[in-house]
Amino acid sequence: MTIQQIKYFLVLAKELHFWNTAEKVFISQSSLSRQIQALEDELQIQLFERDKRNVKLTNAGKFLQEHWTEKINEFDQIIRQAKKIDEGKAGTISITYPGSIAYEFLPKFLEVLSNNLPDLKIELTEPTDDNHEKLLLNFQTDIAFSRDKIKNANIDSHKLYSEPICLVVPKNHRLNKKNLTGLENEKFIISGLHQTTFFASLLRSWFSKNGIEPKTIIESDFGGMIMNLVSKGLGISILPLSFKSAQAENVEFIELEEKIDLYISWRKKELNNTIKKVIELAENVAEK
Amino acid sequence: MTIQQIKYFLVLAKELHFWNTAEKVFISQSSLSRQIQALEDELQIQLFERDKRNVKLTNAGKFLQEHWTEKINEFDQIIRQAKKIDEGKAGTISITYPGSIAYEFLPKFLEVLSNNLPDLKIELTEPTDDNHEKLLLNFQTDIAFSRDKIKNANIDSHKLYSEPICLVVPKNHRLNKKNLTGLENEKFIISGLHQTTFFASLLRSWFSKNGIEPKTIIESDFGGMIMNLVSKGLGISILPLSFKSAQAENVEFIELEEKIDLYISWRKKELNNTIKKVIELAENVAEK
DNA sequence: ACCTACTAATGCGAAAACAGCATTATTTAT
DNA sequence: ATAAATAATGCTGTTTTCGCATTAGTAGGT
Incomplete structure (x- = not known):
């Protein structure tokens, strides 16, 4: 039984037409016909009911379609990950991060990375929801930066640093470090408070x-956008101090008592030495 | 890439010796060598580091060993299940049950089954722990009888019937339906109360x-054993009424107020029509 | 230093499996 | 009746696979 045969089967199970399927998978109709026969023969399971005119999945075929689709995906994912391990320092690693580190920590970190591992390719994604846990365990990402600690028996999660959160106001605003009264009357531009992200909570x-x-007048998850709106006097906001590095014009940051952390997380028992090296570098950058 | 090649790989990854492995999988050493080479070639991943003397897994190889072992198992399980669907009324279905239905419901049910589906093969197992949920979703069982309802989005669970639980005492014991005083002084023979099964709780x-x-003097999970000990005057017990059908000598059942249910559970979206038929028959038997 | 035992890779010829073309056989539509 | 559609199959050349025998590199013993 070949993985390829299974893939042929899955296409045919969707198409239910030998000619179209054969064309899609770049083999001849006769070859496809025989591959499917070989599969049925080897499994001793009838997958399709076919007469000279129609093709139809049997119940067993439907069952296999559903479950094989899932398993073949997982299979491919596993192979991709193994390839990354094999390629090591010349391979690719995937990193997810919260937008708030895009201005200070992340650029510094990427600079260090490119100095130390110049051939390494990096895939950066900013996930919209906070399911780093699943992304890591599925091998969809290798390293996750997040604002809260990931608690999972198969994931290691270390705190990199803490930073204050700040009120973000236009320059020369009546509010300042010593006078924070009347906040309840200000208009806020912040991310939707109903969201489940750590920062929202x-x-x-x-x-x-x-x-x-x-009083929230505008909702936005994108820090750059928020600072822009603040600078135009449309309201004030709250952001982690990191955003100050963006050096937005006409905006001031007033530090608050509250702090927010940054964690780095990865799969326990990671076999990819390059990933381990990258984690080490991230911790170095954070310490400085 | 062949499933077979992956299985060869998994054996070799354990043995780390081409000759021994070749013997185990019934092919020649040269053939095995080439199969592994072909696999490495196709994946473009080095799986083993080998010199003329030693074989050793690479990190990528270790990774694939771990994950492929798991996936291949799941794969095989899926195929077994598909085969069951294909074979239908002449195939096999797996049933798990609590010991307490072995004397009354189960024999009646099996009789009906053998009348209605004479070619169906039945695999009966009495699981020691109560994880019917996992067994069903893994396809390790097809139908689970249990004393409590299984609550899972992918499982259907219906109540078949209720029955009283009973004090089980030797004949002519001082206790009877009208006089249940002094129970705290009796010696009990029951299953370990620390267990997590529904009946224990x-x-x-x-x-x-x-x-x-x-005062528990003897612990046993096996109802037949318990009744035997009760009949010898070693103590009294509590069992579901069903056990009365075992017609143990010298034992009397005193019904209590408390009731216990029997549920039947199966995978939602079951494609195997024979399993559906079997569930129907079980419900018929219970109604009577 | 030399011999021996061990073990993975490889050359080779026979056998098996596979691919695709052309054809067949059956069904459906006109 | 005829034509179009479509899955299966006969056939032939090509590729892959198999196992035997051999090679080549390594470790250990003397």
Whole structure:
């Protein structure tokens, strides 16, 4: 039984037509016909009911279609990951990160990476939801930066650093470090508080701790956009201090008591030495 | 890439010796050598480091060994299940059951089965722990009888019937339906109350409801054994009424208020029509 | 230093499997 | 009746695979 045969089967199970399928998978109709026969023969399972005119999945065929689709995907994912391990320092690693480190930590880190592992290719993605856990365990990502610690028996998660969160206001705003009164009357530009991200829940708790029901006029998850709107005087916001490095014009940062952490997480028992090296470098960068 | 090649790889990854492996998998050493080469070639991943004397897994090889072992198992399980669907009424289905239905419901049910589906082969197992859920979803069993309802989005679970639980005492014992005083002084022969099975937790709650701290002298999960010990006057027990059908000598059953249910569970979206038929028959038997 | 035992790779010829063309056989539509 | 559609099959040349015998590199013993 060949993986290829299974893939042929899956296409045929969708198409239910030998000629079209043969064309799609770049073999002749006769060859396809025989491959499927060989598969049925070897498994001793009838996969399709066919007369001279129609092709139809049997129940066993439907079952295999469903489960093989899933397994073949997992299979391919595993092979991709093995290839990464094999390629090592000349391979690719995938990193997910929260937007808030895009201005300070991440650029520094990427610079160090490119100095130390010049042939390594990096895939960066900013996930919209916070399911780093699944992404790591599925091998869809190799290293996850996140604002909260990932608690999972198969994942290691270390704190890299903490930083204050800040009120972000336009220059010469009436609010400053010594005078934070009347916050409840300000208009806020922040990410949707109903979201499940760690930062959103931190914001919720900060507002409730300070007895504020914020008037949110604009919702945005993109820090750059938020700073821009603040600079235009459309409202004020709350962001981690890192954003200050973006050096947005006409914006001031007022540090608050509250702190936010950055964690780095990876699969326990990681076999890819390059990934281990990358983690080490990230921790070096954070220490400085 | 052949499933067979992967299986060769997995054996070699354990043995780390081409000759021994070749013998184990019934091909020649040269053939094995070339199969592994072909696999490495196709994947473009080096699996083993070998000199003329030693064979050793690479990191990528270790990774694939771990993950392929798991996937290949799942693969085989899926094929077995597909075969069951294909074979239908002449195939095999797997049933798990609690010991307590072995005397009344199960024999009746099996009789009906053998009348209606004479060619069907049945695999019966009595699981020691209560993880019917996993067994069903892994395709290790097709139908699970259990004392509690299985709550899982991918499993259907229906109540078949309820029956009282009973005090089981030797004939002519001082206890009877009208006089249940002094239970706290009796010696009990019951299954370990620390266990996580549904019946054990039901017993725990019954004892605590009746303010009894039972003196347990013997623990046994096997109902037949328990009745035997009771008949010899070694103590009394509590069992579902079903056990009365075992017609153990010198034993009497005293019905209590408490009831216990029997559920039948199967995978939602089951494609095997024979399994569906079997479930139907089970429900018929229970109704009577 | 030399011999021996061990073990993975490889050359080779026979056998098996596979690919694709052309054809067949059956069904459906006109 | 005829034509179009479509899965299976006969056939032939090509590729792959198999196992035997051999080679080549390594470790250990003397």
